[in-house]
Amino acid sequence: MAQTPASSSSNGLLAGIDIGGTKVAVCLARPGGAGAAPQILDRVHQPTAKTGGPDALARQALALLDEVCARQQLGRAQLAGVGVSSCGPFVKQGGHIEVANPNICGGLAGAADGPQDNDWVQVPLQAPLAQALGGTPLHIANDAVAALEAERRWGALTGVDDCAYVTWSTGVGVGLCVDGRVLAGRNGNAGHAGHTFVGDVSGSAPVCGCGNRGDVESLVGGGSLAARLGVEGPALLAAAQRGDAQALAQVRGLCTLMGRLLYNLVATLDLARISLGGAVFLHHQALLLALLREQLHQHFPVLTRGVQLVPAGLGAQVGDYAALALLSGQASGTR
Numbered sequence: 001m002a003q004t005p006a007s008s009s010s011n012g013l014l015a016g017i018d019i020g021g022t023k024v025a026v027c028l029a030r031p032g033g034a035g036a037a038p039q040i041l042d043r044v045h046q047p048t049a050k051t052g053g054p055d056a057l058a059r060q061a062l063a064l065l066d067e068v069c070a071r072q073q074l075g076r077a078q079l080a081g082v083g084v085s086s087c088g089p090f091v092k093q094g095g096h097i098e099v100a101n102p103n104i105c106g107g108l109a110g111a112a113d114g115p116q117d118n119d120w121v122q123v124p125l126q127a128p129l130a131q132a133l134g135g136t137p138l139h140i141a142n143d144a145v146a147a148l149e150a151e152r153r154w155g156a157l158t159g160v161d162d163c164a165y166v167t168w169s170t171g172v173g174v175g176l177c178v179d180g181r182v183l184a185g186r187n188g189n190a191g192h193a194g195h196t197f198v199g200d201v202s203g204s205a206p207v208c209g210c211g212n213r214g215d216v217e218s219l220v221g222g223g224s225l226a227a228r229l230g231v232e233g234p235a236l237l238a239a240a241q242r243g244d245a246q247a248l249a250q251v252r253g254l255c256t257l258m259g260r261l262l263y264n265l266v267a268t269l270d271l272a273r274i275s276l277g278g279a280v281f282l283h284h285q286a287l288l289l290a291l292l293r294e295q296l297h298q299h300f301p302v303l304t305r306g307v308q309l310v311p312a313g314l315g316a317q318v319g320d321y322a323a324l325a326l327l328s329g330q331a332s333g334t335r
């Protein structure tokens with residue numbers, strides 16, 4: 001059984017588990033040299049388990065871990081460490097992290113309002129993984145915070161002390177760093193700005209999986225677009241990219257709301273650079289980046305002048321590297 005801390009191991013492979021509202025991915029990687037990113041060797045993924053018992057998610061993560069280990073002819077116990085980058089929020093149950101995410105847990109929005117076919121309000125993560133992994137080092141952090149760590153180590157935020165990582169995907173998540181310190185907060189849930197408000201909230205506003213009406217995630221999250229706009233996000237963005245006037249107007253509307261969130265972050269924390277990732281953003285970044293820059297910089301120039309909005313340097317692999325970043329040295333988002 002591996003007892004050596006991953007940060008000091010040069011031989012054992014690392015595993016990264018990326019848990020999102022849409023999919024769960026597990027990769028195996030060889031640790032990088034000094035300052036270098038790990039080398040990803042193999043990767044498997046599945047749609048996120050949302051039926052069965054509340055332990056379905058942890059069982060799925062372990063099954064995928066076993067699958068990718070088997071492909072590399074390894075056993076779990078030979079791993080030097082396992083990093084888990086998971087969508088939040090997190091809640092503690094008996095001192096162990098459980099996941100209370102509205103895109104996984106159908107019971108969070110209240111009766112019949114939730115988008116999922118289950119009544120879970122939280123699902124176990126840390127306890128079953130720790131039990132299955134024995135003495136292998138295990139580090140779990142919020143996915144946007146872990147992605148921020150990865151972007152600060154190997155991506156677009158290296159050398160920037162005041163920065164954020166924003167993911168625009170099924171949901172909207174944020175990791176924050178001020179004065180060189182990654183923010184955690186009371187329950188490690190700092191950065192859940194997808195559940196903040198950016199406009200008028202009326203009774204007709206859509207309900208987020210968290211129970212809020214009209215928060216950012218319910219208005220622009222990829223998981224909300226079909227119900228709200230009558231068109232799936234990828235189709236809408238592709239039409240806008242082709243120049244379809246109605247689609248472009250709708251996408252501008254989304255960027256107005258997302259731009260308010262970005263402005264609020266900059267105005268609150270005096271940020272220098274924001275790295276953007278997530279499937280919605282990355283698949284259409286040429287269009288969205290220009291619109292978001294326009295939105296951000298039209299607000300209070302004293303605060304926004306010179307603030308850089310950039311695509312995630314690690315691109316679509318930011319989720320894999322996020323989990324692996326938790327195993328590389330002193331990741332301050334680890335808990």
Ligand SMILES: [Zn+2]
Nearest residue numbers: 195208210215
């Ligand atoms: Zn919400």
